[in-house]
Amino acid sequence: MREAALSNEQAFHVVAWVERGKTPVIGVNGSAEKPEFRRRFKDGKECFISHAEMDAVSKLRDISPHDVLHVMRFTKRGNISMAKPCKYCHEYLRKKGIKKVRYTDWNGEWQKMTID
Numbered sequence: 762m763r764e765a766a767l768s769n770e771q772a773f774h775v776v777a778w779v780e781r782g783k784t785p786v787i788g789v790n791g792s793a794e795k796p797e798f799r800r801r802f803k804d805g806k807e808c809f810i811s812h813a814e815m816d817a818v819s820k821l822r823d824i825s826p827h828d829v830l831h832v833m834r835f836t837k838r839g840n841i842s843m844a845k846p847c848k849y850c851h852e853y854l855r856k857k858g859i860k861k862v863r864y865t866d867w868n869g870e871w872q873k874m875t876i877d
């Protein structure tokens with residue numbers, strides 16, 4: 762289930778960034794109550810979802826098609842793990858105009874994806 766996948770992305774375990782010269786714009790998981798992060802589920806419940814990817818992108822003042830969003834996930838033991846953006850992030854990134862994403866996979870290797 763998707764919810765299970767979402768609940769795996771806890772707090773400080775996921776970090777995302779977009780390079781901006783010498784200073785990357787960094788995002789972390791949270792529950793910022795911004796309207797753009799509001800989600801309504803089929804059962805009528807609402808919540809605010811703010812994943813690291815969304816947080817990083819929401820801090821960008823301008824977005825270019827050349828921007829690359831990087832997403833890393835760490836397990837509790839400190840190993841690098843799967844950080845592929847979930848469906849909510851995917852939708853958010855597409856709306857915001859982010860095209861290129863790099864994320865770590867189960868083996869800690871970088872993978873690329875294109876959002877279209």
Ligand SMILES: [Zn+2]
Pocket residue numbers: 812814846847848849850851
């Ligand atoms: Zn997500």
